[in-house]
Amino acid sequence: MKAQLPDIGKVSSEIFDQIILPQLGRKRSQILVGPQHGVDVGVVDLGNNQVMVTTTDPIFVVPPYGWERSGWFAIHILASDAVTSGLTPSYITMDLNLPLSITREEFEQLWKVMHRECDKIGMAIISGHTGRYEGCEYPMIGGATVICIGPKDRYITPNMAQAGDEIIITKGAAIEAAGLFAVTFPQQVAERYGAATAKEAQEIFWQMSVVEDALTAVETGVREEGVTAMHDATECGIWGGLVEIAEASKVGMSIDKEKIIVQENVRKVCELFQIDPYSSISEGTLILTVKSHKTSEILDRLKDKGIPASVVGEALEYKQGLTIFENGKTSPLVHPRVDPFWAAFGKAAAGGK
DSSP: OOOOOOOOOOOOOOHHHIIIITOOOOOOTTEEEBTTTTTTOOOEEEETTEEEEEEEEEEEEOOOOHHHHHHHHHHHHHHHHHHHTTOEEEEEEEEEETTTTHHHOOOOOOHHHHHHHHHHTTTTTEEEEEETTTOSSSSSEEEEEEEEEEESSSSTTOOOOOOTTTEEEESSSOOHHHHHHHHOHHHHHHHHHHHHHHHHHHHGGGGGOHHHHHHGGGGOOOGGEEEEEEEEEEEEEEHHHHHHHHHTOEEEEEEGGGGGOOOOHHHHEEEEEEEOGEEEEEEEOOEEEOOOGHHHHHHHHHHTTTTTTEEEEEEEEEEGGGEEEETTTTEEOOOOOSOHHHHHHHHHHHTTO
16 A cells, blocks of 8 residues: 655655655665664765765744744754764755745844854855745755764664663653744743743753754763664654664663653643643654663763753563553553644644634
């Protein structure tokens, strides 16, 4: 049976397998990691023990957030996928297809922030395209590719987790969902919880990056010496991210739901907009599988940077499957498929209708 395209959001693994995967252009022996469902990076062997890691995503800009927030978020979304390779981003190429409504002053503000964040992360902008076009509208105004260069024995991907690894999650569930709702609908949050909580909730926005999380964790080492796999919990949140690592690595997992952090203001926002935090989009939440002898060191390094994190479970043999433990009972861990954020956000934008 032919799979159908989703109404909204990323294509399913079936669409990927049926249409994309069989048709990938020229085959080249230097490709160490090609397109895979749940794996956000590609890896090419450059020779001399060096590899190039790339990842591509939309340039996502939302003017109502303000140009400071918009520029920061656009760059950190792009860099967050790249750092899950364990390597530091070095270069970025950007295609900006700007809407006709943007002014010179607005573009200048946006670009200034994007340049600043690229510089902070260490990315040089090496090529691109910029123009204004009919039919191009926010929030997706182009695309970009982030490039990392590093030693062949230092990169990791989500298909490198192994049975016996411990699973760490940083910051907790629904960071992006709560952050976006809080800055887009502050009045609704204030009406339910008060102005002080609404203001605090807007600060969640600045947690929507895993750049510092990932680069801090791999300071302990990678593969047998530390972190074996990393994945940022974007669409379908923590549940989606865990399943994607498990499927990519062919491992089972046992997850203790009660050990997953849900920040108080995240919980409040999710309750207000009636979304499940564990299956909601969560850029800023990093899922790591790590060797148990390095778990404490990784947690200590994250704590030193002010990044909350917890051990939530263990990777198992593939035949043991995926399970969630909660209130003394176990249930299967399955991919949510559809992220509840999009429908809830659309409903809120339409005035709750």
